[in-house]
Amino acid sequence: MDATQVALAERVAEQHRHHSxxxxxxxxxxxxxxxxxxxxxxxxxxxxxxxxSILMGLSILKAxxxxxxxxxxxFEVSRMKWLTMSSLxxxxxxxxxxxxxxxxxxxxxxxxx
Amino acid sequence: MADVAVQHTMTAxxxxxxxxxxxxxxxxxxxFLLSDSLTFGALLFAYTYGRVSTPNWPxxxxxxxxxxxxxxxxxxxxxxxxxxxxVRAAVFGDAKKQRLWLLATMACGIGFVILHGREWSNLIAExxxxxxxxxxxxxxxxxxxxxxxxxxxxxxxxFFGLTGxxxxxxxxxxxxxxxxxxxxxxxxxxxxxxLVAWLATPDYSPFHYGAxxxxxxxxxxxxxxxxxxxxxxxADVEVAGLYWHFVDLVWMFIFPLVYLMSTKIV
Numbered sequence: 036m037d038a039t040q041v042a043l044a045e046r047v048a049e050q051h052r053h054h055s056x057x058x059x060x061x062x063x064x065x066x067x068x069x070x071x072x073x074x075x076x077x078x079x080x081x082x083x084x085x086x087x088s089i090l091m092g093l094s095i096l097k098a099x100x101x102x103x104x105x106x107x108x109x110f111e112v113s114r115m116k117w118l119t120m121s122s123l124x125x126x127x128x129x130x131x132x133x134x135x136x137x138x139x140x141x142x143x144x145x146x147x148x
Numbered sequence: 149m150a151d152v153a154v155q156h157t158m159t160a161x162x163x164x165x166x167x168x169x170x171x172x173x174x175x176x177x178x179x180f181l182l183s184d185s186l187t188f189g190a191l192l193f194a195y196t197y198g199r200v201s202t203p204n205w206p207x208x209x210x211x212x213x214x215x216x217x218x219x220x221x222x223x224x225x226x227x228x229x230x231x232x233x234x235v236r237a238a239v240f241g242d243a244k245k246q247r248l249w250l251l252a253t254m255a256c257g258i259g260f261v262i263l264h265g266r267e268w269s270n271l272i273a274e275x276x277x278x279x280x281x282x283x284x285x286x287x288x289x290x291x292x293x294x295x296x297x298x299x300x301x302x303x304x305x306x307f308f309g310l311t312g313x314x315x316x317x318x319x320x321x322x323x324x325x326x327x328x329x330x331x332x333x334x335x336x337x338x339x340x341x342x343l344v345a346w347l348a349t350p351d352y353s354p355f356h357y358g359a360x361x362x363x364x365x366x367x368x369x370x371x372x373x374x375x376x377x378x379x380x381x382x383a384d385v386e387v388a389g390l391y392w393h394f395v396d397l398v399w400m401f402i403f404p405l406v407y408l409m410s411t412k413i414v
Contacts, residue, residue: 043171044383048239051386056236063229070221070403077214077408090404097400105228105393107386112169115178123182130193137201 050110062104069097177387181394184317188398191313192405195306199409206296206303208276209411213267217407220263221399224318227256228396231325231389238382246385250329253392257322264315268308268354278304282352307406314402316361317395323365328380328388332373338366 073093076086103109108116168175199205209217234249272281275289276297297304326334345359 039166040171040173043166043169044381047170047174047386048382051236051239051382054236056233059229059232059236063225066225066228067222070218070225073404073408074214074218077404077411083409087405087409090408094401094404098397101228101393101397101400105232105396106390115168115170118168119178119182123185126186127189130189133193133197134200137197140201141203 051107054110058104062100066097066100069093171383173383173387174390177390181390184394185398188310188313188401191306191310192401195310195405198302198306199405202300202302204300205410206300207410208293208296208303209407214407214411216263216267217403220260221403223256223260223263224396224399227253227260228393230256231392235382235386235389238385241382247329250325250385254322254325254329257318257325257392261315261318261322264311264318265353265355265358268311272352272354276304276307278308281354282357284352303410310402310406314395314398315358317398319358319361320365321392321395323362323369324388324391327369327373328384331380332377335366335370335373338362338369342366 073090076089079086081089102120108120166172166175230249230252234246234253237243237245237249271277271293273284273287273289275291275294278297323334323338326338330337339362342359342362345355345362349356349359351357
């Protein structure tokens with residue numbers, strides 16, 4: 036690494052040194068509790084769309100905790116946060132365009148015009 | 149005409165500051181992870197499409213499968229905790245603890261792969277299989293699973309496609325961490341794992357044919373370490389950690405979508 040990269044890496048390492056170990060344990064416990072709630076819901080034989088909505092909400096919350104704390108995104112500069120996360124959300128949201136077609140198949144069948 | 153000579157006299161401190169305020173390796177890993185998110189996003193959307201558009205979507209997973217998948221989730225979540233502790237040890241310059249936490253992370257990852265591979269073996273033996281998998285001899289398939297494979301073939305295709313892609317990522321992640329933790333010493337260990345997985349399992353087992361990923365990875369890692377041997381620093385550990393947390397993150401979506409949404413507890 037050149038001197039600039041070394042300086043940047045050292046700055047990032049300095050940020051890491053200020054994080055308390057307890058914070059990571061709290062996040063880990065929160066993730067385990069959220070997983071426990073998901074498994075509990077799995078045993079409730081709930082209506083699929085409602086179940087899917089709740090599970091996806093919990094999964095997004097878990098993903099947020101992992102990205103923010105374990106992947107250190109909470110402590111990055113705002114340009115990094117916004118450019119990476121917004122591009123990811125936009126690209127994944129574009130895939131939602133396929134779901135109405137799945138509903139069409141469900142209600143009209145494959146032979147429908 | 150006057151000649152103009154371009155002078156390159158800037159020192160390191162005069163370079164334009166990084167747009168993202170961090171070092172290039174980390175930005176490179178984030179860009180890779182963003183592109184990989186789209187790969188998994190496409191697979192998860194394909195699974196959801198099948199789930200929504202198929203009225204009689206099978207629910208072959210019962211209590212035993214959910215217990216197994218929950219344990220696998222606990223392994224991955226714990227591995228993420230040990231990974232951040234490895235990064236923490238690395239930035240404090242504690243090489244011994246760094247190696248210890250990296251090995252703990254690898255152990256959790258190996259636990260995950262073994263549980264997942266065993267689950268695959270059981271499902272294939274029970275009849276929930278793909279045409280590409282070898283037939284398990286002297287074993288009568290369970291009609292419930294065999295009917296799922298026959299009536300709703302997209303279930304097995306999306307299930308094995310999605311979980312197989314994730315298992316490949318976990319396996320490569322364990323190898324990545326092994327190289328960061330042990331460097332060249334890890335290559336013979338990796339070859340040992342390959343031989344055990346290949347020779348000690350029957351030829352219809354997913355471990356048997358999946359083991360060759362280890363051989364391929366050992367060859368690639370050997371070439372990289374031969375041409376560019378180095379001592380990995382805190383930045384390398386952090387970048388490897390990003391990859392590992394990503395693998396954990398993806399499972400946070402696979403677990404509810406694939407297992408909990410295909411469950412019928414009776």
